[in-house]
Structures are given as structure tokens and as C-alpha cells.
Amino acid sequence: MKKRYAIATFDSPTFKDLLMKVIFPYQGNPRPVTTILSQLRTPSLSCQTAVFEYDYVDEDYQDEFACFYSKTFKKYPHRCTRVHFFSCAIPLKTRTGFDKYKNSYLGFMVLRPTDLQRVGRTILKPTLDDPNRQFINCTTSYSAHILGDDFRVQAMPFIQQDTQVGACAQASLWMLARYMSQRFGHRRFLPAEINALAKAHMAMGRPLPAESGLTPIQILDALQGMGFAAVIYLRENVDGCSKHIEIAFPVTGQTPDEQSASMEQQRTAKLADIAYRYIESGLPVILCTKDHALVAIGHTYNPTVVNAKASIQRIPSFYTNNDNLGPYVEMPLIRQGGDVSLPDVQMVISVTPLEATLRGEQAECMAMESIYSLLEEQPIPDQSSDKLRDILVRARPEFSTWFGCLEYRTYLIESVRLQQDLRIEISDDNIMRTVGEKLLVLDYPKYVWVTEISSSTLLNRPDKNQRNCLGRVFVDSTAPSRTAGVMAIHFADILLIQDRNDLTQADRYMFLNSTPFKHRLCCL
Amino acid sequence: MTCAVKDTERKPTQEEMQQMLENIDLQSFWQKVTVKVSANADEYERARAKSREGAANQVLL
Numbered sequence: 001m002k003k004r005y006a007i008a009t010f011d012s013p014t015f016k017d018l019l020m021k022v023i024f025p026y027q028g029n030p031r032p033v034t035t036i037l038s039q040l041r042t043p044s045l046s047c048q049t050a051v052f053e054y055d056y057v058d059e060d061y062q063d064e065f066a067c068f069y070s071k072t073f074k075k076y077p078h079r080c081t082r083v084h085f086f087s088c089a090i091p092l093k094t095r096t097g098f099d100k101y102k103n104s105y106l107g108f109m110v111l112r113p114t115d116l117q118r119v120g121r122t123i124l125k126p127t128l129d130d131p132n133r134q135f136i137n138c139t140t141s142y143s144a145h146i147l148g149d150d151f152r153v154q155a156m157p158f159i160q161q162d163t164q165v166g167a168c169a170q171a172s173l174w175m176l177a178r179y180m181s182q183r184f185g186h187r188r189f190l191p192a193e194i195n196a197l198a199k200a201h202m203a204m205g206r207p208l209p210a211e212s213g214l215t216p217i218q219i220l221d222a223l224q225g226m227g228f229a230a231v232i233y234l235r236e237n238v239d240g241c242s243k244h245i246e247i248a249f250p251v252t253g254q255t256p257d258e259q260s261a262s263m264e265q266q267r268t269a270k271l272a273d274i275a276y277r278y279i280e281s282g283l284p285v286i287l288c289t290k291d292h293a294l295v296a297i298g299h300t301y302n303p304t305v306v307n308a309k310a311s312i313q314r315i316p317s318f319y320t321n322n323d324n325l326g327p328y329v330e331m332p333l334i335r336q337g338g339d340v341s342l343p344d345v346q347m348v349i350s351v352t353p354l355e356a357t358l359r360g361e362q363a364e365c366m367a368m369e370s371i372y373s374l375l376e377e378q379p380i381p382d383q384s385s386d387k388l389r390d391i392l393v394r395a396r397p398e399f400s401t402w403f404g405c406l407e408y409r410t411y412l413i414e415s416v417r418l419q420q421d422l423r424i425e426i427s428d429d430n431i432m433r434t435v436g437e438k439l440l441v442l443d444y445p446k447y448v449w450v451t452e453i454s455s456s457t458l459l460n461r462p463d464k465n466q467r468n469c470l471g472r473v474f475v476d477s478t479a480p481s482r483t484a485g486v487m488a489i490h491f492a493d494i495l496l497i498q499d500r501n502d503l504t505q506a507d508r509y510m511f512l513n514s515t516p517f518k519h520r521l522c523c524l
Numbered sequence: 525m526t527c528a529v530k531d532t533e534r535k536p537t538q539e540e541m542q543q544m545l546e547n548i549d550l551q552s553f554w555q556k557v558t559v560k561v562s563a564n565a566d567e568y569e570r571a572r573a574k575s576r577e578g579a580a581n582q583v584l585l
Contacts (some may be wrong), residue, residue, distance in 0.1 A: 169584040216579035234575035240568040293584045347579060365564040369557045377553065379544035391544060395536050481565040484557040493543060503554045508545040512538055 003147070004054040007092045010047040010085070012042065015119060015479045018052050022081040028116035032160045035126045035326025036109055039127045040085055045106050049090040051098070051146065055234065056082040058110045060174075063167040063190035068208050071116065080120060084108045084146060099149040107153045108144050112162065121178075124214050125153050126298075126319075126328050136298035136328060137282045138317055140183040156180075156284075156297045158327035160351035164190045169214035170198065170292040171323040173222050176284045176351065179297075180228065183282065184353055189226050196226035219349060228351045231359065233274055235267050236348050240363065242270040248309035268343050272333050273312040277360035281412035286349040287320070287331075289340060293321040301331065302466065303460050307443040311409045313457070318342070334401070356412055356447040358485060363420040364410040367451030367473035370486050374494070375403065392492050395512065399492055402455040402470050402516075408449040409469075409512075409519070412477060415444035421520065432514040435495055438507075439474070439488060442497065449475040452519050453491055459519070469519040476500060489516065 009017035012201075023033060040047035057418040058080045075451040088104035110120035123144070125134040139154045158179040173194050181188045199207045200216040214222075216232055223230040249269040253259040275285040275296055285296045298319035307313050317332040325339060333342040352359070375389040393400045413421075417439055427435035454469040462466050471491025479485020484503075491497045491514050499505035536544075 029537045135584075167585050178547040212583075213583045213584055213585040217576070219584070220576075221581075231572050232575045232579055233571055237571045237578065238572040241564070241571045243564070243567075269577040288582070288584055291585050313536065318568045347575065347584070359568065361568055362561070364566050366557070366561050368558045369564075373553060373556050373560075377548055381547060388544070391536060391541070394533065395541060481569075482558070484560040484561060486557075493541075496545070500551075504551050506550055508542070508548070510538055510545060511542070 005095075006052040006054070007090055008050050008052070008061050009089070009092070010050050013051050014336075018050075018318070019083070022052070022111045022113075023118055026118060026167055026198060028118075029160070029164070029324060030074050031324060032117075032119045032158070033325040035329065036122065036124065036321050039124070039326070040106065042129070044087075044127050044129055045086045045125060046068060047106055048104075049086040049101075051084040051086070051090070052092075053082040053146065055079040056110065058082070058112070058120055060159070060191055061110065063115075063192050063223075064112070064162060067189055067192035080113060081111045082108050082144075082305070083111065083146065084151070085124070096147055097149075098146045102149065103153040105153055107142075107146075107155055107202060112196045114162050114164070116462075117162050121182065122158040122325055122327060123153055123159065124156045125126050125155055125346065126296070132299050133464060134319075134321045134354075135301065136245065137279050138179055138183075138284045138297035140179060140437065143181065149481055150520040156321060156322050156327065158323075162191075163211055164404050166195055167210050167213040169219055170195050170210060171294045172295045172321075173198070173219060173226075175295050175321050175323075176209045176223075177228075177391050177433055178285065180226075180351070180353075181283055184462055187229060194222055194226070198222035200225060203411070212413075213291075214293075216347060216349065219293070223349070223351060227354055229357070230351045233271065233350075235271060238267055238270040238274070238392045240263060241311050242273055244310055245273050245312070256297075260275065267516075268333065268345070269310075271345055271348050272315065272342055273319075274361055275348045275350065276312055276315055277364065277410045278352070278388070278412075279318065281360070281387075283412065284321075285344045285351070287318075287342075288347045289344045290346055292322075292324065294320045294340070296320050296331070298328075301464075303462055303464075305456065306460070306474045307405045307456050308407050308459075309405065314407075334456050338453070343505070352412065355445070355454075356449075357450065358475065358477050358479050358481060360410055360412060360449060362481045363412075363449035363475040364408055364451050364478075365476070366475050366479070366485055367449075368408055370473055370484065370489060371406070371453055371471075371491060373517065374489065374496075386409070394492075396493065399470075401457060403492075405455055406470070407454050407456070407459065408451050409454065412447050412448060412449055415446055415448050417448070418444065418448055418474075425517070430518045432511055435490055435509075435511050437515050438495060438497065438509070439490065442488060444474075444476050444487070445476055446489070448478040450520070451476050454516075454519060456490045458516055464521055465518065467519050468516040470516045 085106040107124035
């Protein structure tokens with residue numbers, strides 16, 4: 001009759017006893033549980049109390065139960081246990097009034113009463129020790145309730161495959177879709193629906209149980225069915241594209257084996273480069289190894305790389321939600337033995353909101369070519385071979401160093417968010433007011449690709465708030481890929497605002513000393 | 525005006541810089557950009573098309 005709760009000091013014998021009762025008989029892969037518990041022990045979370053909420057009605061498990069577990073001969077319970085975690089001590093006799101602990105809320109983990117893989121919907125605060133080098137880009141606000149009190153946490157959802165309604169691919173799709181629905185206001189998709197969407201077009205035997213997994217094409221079908229625009233890049237097919245990566249990661253080696261290894265390293269860098277723009281935009285990317293799918297949601301950052309030629313050289317690893325390992329698991333871009341690393345990744349599936357028809361890799365190309373061509377312009381007619389690059393250096397000699405090795409970082413942003421950021425930049429004096437106001441009043445599409453142009457000396461600062469850029473290019477996210485979709489350039493003191501409907505018309509301004517300025521921090 | 529900038533190698537003034545920007549022929553500027561962007565778009569499109577074909581034979585568990 002009454003809602004049942006139990007409170008236990010985290011990691012105490014009572015906690016372990018209570019946890020064992022709901023997590024065992026446990027078969028299958030225990031790694032996600034152990035990862036979650038070890039993350040809760042880290043200094044950044046310092047979990048002190050766990051609140052067990054029994055007979056919890058979990059919408060996702062209800063869906064799995066309805067489509068599969070209710071139809072089996074064995075009787076499965078239809079309710080779950082939800083465990084809430086707090087970073088403060090809560091008196092064990094507390095029965096109501098959890099509200100006063102809301103600032104210490106760390107999130108929750110649902111445990112399903114299934115035979116295998118019990119970790120259900122899990123919403124947990126990320127464990128980050130170094131805010132200057134570690135970024136979980138794909139997080140958004142989730143709420144949970146205990147006796148009517150509202151608890152909020154900024155997180156990326158995690159779930160473990162149950163193997164019956166979903167394998168790793170469905171788990172990855174669920175994580176991506178649940179985040180996107182919360183972040184961008186789409187509807188929520190439940191596990192059985194995701195499985196049905198994946199198998200709607202390509203007959204591969206019975207839909208349930210889902211032990212036989214999904215093909216990448218079925219992942220694309222599911223994403224399209226959920227209203228997301230997704231594309232796929234296979235490792236062996238990226239050799240012709242991403243030329244800028246070939247400068248940063250040239251193929252070297254004397255022997256065929258060395259050259260082959262070097263070529264694989266370049267392909268790894270190209271796949272990482274493609275994925276990075278979406279991750280930086282707060283858009284999860286599905287990474288597939290030869291037999292497993294996981295979701296990339298963040299990255300680490302190295303502010304000590306000298307003369308980087310591509311921004312991916314600054315990214316030592318991605319953070320992933322891997323249903324085999326747990327949430328917020330670091331995946332190095334270079335093989336380091338042990339668990340999965342980026343050289344194991346065979347394909348990248350990137351997703352954008354439907355309204356953004358231009359892909360990030362092409363938006364960045366538009367920005368790079370615009371900057372390159374701008375610097376190569378010869379604006380003094382008739383007699384001069386002076387390029388704009390030389391003239392700008394005469395106006396500002398410090399440009400000389402920065403122009404030597406430009407780095408480009410591209411992300412997609414909602415225009416509303418862009419305008420909010422611009423207003424903050426203006427009020428914080430991060431950008432020259434006149435420039436900021438001209439950019440603020442532009443008519444933007446719903447989403448805009450922004451490419452920041454920077455240089456090693458501007459980015460190599462330990463404090464993320466000190467990292468600067470030399471300018472940025474704003475690209476129309478609905479521009480056809482074989483056009484110049486640039487809406488505005490603010491770079492090296494030049495402001496060019498292009499009329500999207502007439503290529504010959506642009507507002508052109510010179511705002512001396514309006515660059516460099518602070519680059520955008522993700523995860524604001 | 526613009527010749528003076530070249531002749532003296534001196535620091536150009538804001539007005540001179542502004543005039544130089546006005547001198548840029550936008551039509552031909554964007555045309556050059558579009559040519560390079562198109563070649564790049566073709567490469568990505570080829571990679572995606574081949575990837576769609578290749579992806580049908582893998583199973584993710």
C-alpha cells in the first residue's frame with residue numbers, strides 16, 4: 001500500500017546487501033554495474049547515500065515487459081528497483097523531506113528484474129576531475145521525483161542491452177534517442193519501438209528476441225524512423241575525403257607493413273575528425289567496431305599540442321556510453337591495449353536534426369576554403385601582388401604567427417543559442433560590441449554551423465577560459481553542399497556579412513583589434 | 525590611395541583597409557570557393573555511398 005524506500009550509507013554492508021538482493025541472481029556482463037559504482041566512489045561524485053525505491057514503474061521496462069517478458073512461460077515481475085545516489089549523508093530514518101538534499105543529488109540507476117543485464121535507464125552525473133581538459137558535450141537536464149520532491153541532474157542517459165528486446169545497437173539507439181528527445185524536444189522512443197523501426201524494412205528473421213543484433217543499415221533505418229538525419233562512413237571508404245587530415249597524419253614508413261599501419265592511423269584520424277564535429281555540437285555519434293556499437297558523447301582536450309594542423313590532434317580520447325562497459329568511459333584515439341579504442345572503430349554514424357541538411361564536414365570545408373581564399377585575395381587593383389594576408393600582417397604584425405598554422409573547430413548550434421551566446425559575449429566584453437551587435441541581428445536559420453579559426457599559441461593555455469580564437473565563420477546549415485553557404489565571416493578584424501540571396505552583396509567592415517577573442521566553451 | 529599602402533610598406537589605416545575590402549570582387553571570390561567546396565563534397569558523397577553499400581554485411585551484437 002505504501003511506497004517502499006530503504007536508505008543506506010553508500011558502500012556500507014547494508015548497501016551491498018540491499019544491492020545484492022535486487023541485482024542477483026545476476027547473469028551476463030557485470031561491468032556496467034561495477035563501472036557505475038566505481039564512478040560513484042570517485043572524489044568528483046563522492047557518493048555517501050543510496051536510496052532504494054522499490055516497485056518502481058519504469059516506462060522503458062514496462063515497454064520491454066509488454067512486448068516480450070509478459071509473453072514468456074517464466075513469470076517476470078513488472079516493476080523495477082530504482083536506486084538514487086546522493087553526495088551527502090542522509091539520516092537512515094528519513095521518511096519524507098528529501099527536498100533538502102536536492103543539491104547533493106547525483107542521479108539514479110534502474111535495475112530491471114530480468115535474467116540478464118539488469119542495468120536499465122541510468123541517469124548519472126558525469127565524473128570529471130579536470131574541467132579544463134575533460135568535456136562531456138552531450139548532457140542535458142533530467143528530473144527524478146522522490147515523494148513529490150523534484151531532483152535534477154545534468155547527464156547523458158545510459159542503458160545496458162537486455163539481449164531480449166535489444167542488443168548493443170538498440171541500446172546505443174536508445175541512449176542517443178533519449179538524449180535527443182530531451183535536448184531538442186523530440187518525442188520519446190521506447191525500446192520495442194526502436195527495435196521495430198530498425199527491423200521495419202530489412203527482413204533478418206524474427207524481430208524478438210533481439211539476440212541476433214542489428215546491421216548498420218538497420219541502425220540507419222531506425223534513426224530515420226525516429227526523425228533524425230543520419231549518415232555512415234566506413235573506415236575503408238574515407239581515403240578520398242578529409243584531405244586536411246592527410247597533412248596532419250601523412251602516410252609514412254619504409255616497409256609495406258609500416259605504410260599499412262600508417263594508413264590505418266590516418267583512417268582512424270579521419271573517422272575521429274568526422275565524429276568530433278558532431279560531438280562538439282552536443283550530438284551523440286554511434287561508433288561501430290566489427291561487432292559492437294557504442295555512443296561517443298564527449299572528449300578530452302590537450303592544450304599543449306604545438307603547431308597542430310587539425311583540431312583532432314588536440315583530442316586524445318572520446319568519452320563513450322558503452323553498454324558493455326558503462327557510462328562516461330574514456331576511449332583513447334590511439335590503441336593502448338585493454339578495452340576498445342578508436343583504431344577498433346570500423347564505422348561512424350553521425351546524426352543531425354532534420355532541419356540541418358548540411359553535414360558538418362562540408363560546412364567546415366566551406367569555412368576553410370573561404371578563409372584560405374580571403375587571405376589569398378589581392379585587393380589592391382592593377383599594380384600590386386600584395387595579398388590580403390600580407391596587408392593584414394602589416395596592420396597587425398602578430399597575425400603573422402597566427403596565420404602560419406590555422407586550426408579549425410566546427411560545431412552546430414541552434415540560432416537561438418547562438419544569439420544568447422552573442423549577447424553574453426557582448427555583455428562580458430569578450431567581443432567588440434559593434435561586431436557582436438551586427439552578428440546578433442542577422443536572420444539565421446534554425447541551426448547554424450560555426451567554424452572557429454585559431455592557432456596553437458592562442459589555444460595552448462591550461463585554463464580553458466584563456467583559450468582564444470582568431471575568428472569564426474557562420475555557415476547556413478540548410479545550404480546545398482556544393483555551394484558556398486557562408487553567412488558571415490568575422491576573422492582577423494574583418495567582418496563580412498554575406499547576403500544569402502545575392503552573392504554580389506555583402507556588408508564589409510574592418511574592426512581593428514576586434515580579434516582574437518575567447519573561443520566558445522562547450523558544455524555551458 | 526591603395527598604391528600608397530604598397531609603396532611605403534607602412535601600416536595601413538582603417539580607411540585604407542576598409543577600401544580594400546570593398547575592392548574584393550565577391551562574385552569571383554565565391555566562385556573560387558564553390559569550385560573547391562564542390563570537389564570536396566563529391567569525395568564525401570562517394571565515401572557515404574560506398575559506406576552504405578558496405579554496411580549491409582555487418583552485424584552488431
